Amino acid sequence: MHHAGGPGMTGQAVAWPVDPHQRGFGACGGRATDVSFDKDQSPQTRGCHLSGAMHTQRLIEGVVSNLKLFREASPRQIGDMGKHCWIVALRRGDAIAKRGAPMPGVFAIAYGSIKLVLRSNDNEERVLRLVGAGETFGEATALLGRAARYDALALAETKIVVIPSGAILGLIDRDPRLARSMVNSLAERALALLDEVETACLRRGAQRLASYLDGLVVANGNGNGNGNGHATVRLPVSKTLVAARLGITKETLSRLLRSLAEQRLIEVSQREIEILDRAALSEMAR
Known part of the structure; x- marks a missing residue:
């Protein structure tokens, strides 16, 4: 990951590594590599840097195992997937995703909160969803390999576990039972979204x-x-x-x-x- 900009960075997108083991991220086996923002830089100029193995594999597994998306996954499956995950630290106003930029995987919030927003051509903002601790976002775009459809901005100091698409798809390929559980979870999310649309429109x-x-x-x-x-x-x-x-x-x-x-x-x-x-x-x- 090269860079994540603040809300004023309308022209820049988040650039992610293809795999956390590449481009200087290092392997996450047994520990997580923490990505945080340089606090002595402005939102327009600060970049990401590695701050060491601050979070353990146990923390990642704890976050992932409590997600509805993986409620049927075994401890071993959670552990195997956790080895490919990494953690991103955000300050208020930092962007974790920008419309049109690629999504590396599913984002799970360990603590803090994120707002997903849509912007008009004149930069008018519409809040699509507020996401808190224990919740996820980015499932559809990540699993389909598509670009983000919204901006995602931190509302407070936030830590996010990034679960790469490849690790999720690998689990789906190996375990049809887990695949069905994940389909059910995504279907529940779709119905909840329909309820929200009905509420907003009618x-x-x-x-x-x-x-x-x-x-x-x-x-x-x-x-x-x-x-x-x-x-x-x-x-x-x-x-x-x-x-x-x-x-x-x-x-x-x-x-x-x-x-x-x-x-x-x-x-x-x-x-x-x-x-x-x-x-x-x-x-x-x-």
């Missing part, structure tokens, strides 16, 4: 917000629920980004949150939101 702002909050409860394992329709969730990103994700303005988001609070469906304290009536919120989301 539902009002209040419905989108209710659906988003209800989704946070589900993602958190019913939050800190007490069994009486109450749960507590935390917005994973700023309200500005949540608004962008829902396709509304920040002012509209604030107004909708106040409206839900007045209806006694939620209570808001900064980014902490207490769900007071989960059933009513779910009904509103439909």
Whole structure:
């Protein structure tokens, strides 16, 4: 990997090695090679450099083994695949993928968060998806060998495990059972995306917000629920980004949150939101 630019680098793309064992990356057997950004350089000029074996094979295996995509993989399969993975460290604003650039594999977030964005010709930004710890992105483009369809930018200090396409395809070729499990996982993602498109196109702002909050409860394992329709969730990103994700303005988001609070469906304290009536919120989301 030569270089990863910040959000202002509209003319530059991320360049990846064909294989982490090549072009100075070194073998990752038994340990992971960490790629981080030079902190004394600006987002426009800083490049990637190797900072040593800071992360072990165990860390990579821990991240990969907890991914839905590989839920049916055996520990041995995870270990074999992990030997080909590497880790990328990002600071806020750094780009891990740019539209039109090749994707080396599937990206799994160890910690931190990433926003996937689409840009218009006049550089207007639309948030496609917010990706957090334990989640992945880039599956379709990586497995099809196609270029990125979006920009991917770090929202905070983030570490990502890069799982190269070749390692994944090798597992699929050798284990039909695992291949079917991965197909199921990708199909679930496609259905979830369809739900998001329906929400964005056919539902009002209040419905989108209710659906988003209800989704946070589900993602958190019913939050800190007490069994009486109450749960507590935390917005994973700023309200500005949540608004962008829902396709509304920040002012509209604030107004909708106040409206839900007045209806006694939620209570808001900064980014902490207490769900007071989960059933009513779910009904509103439909």
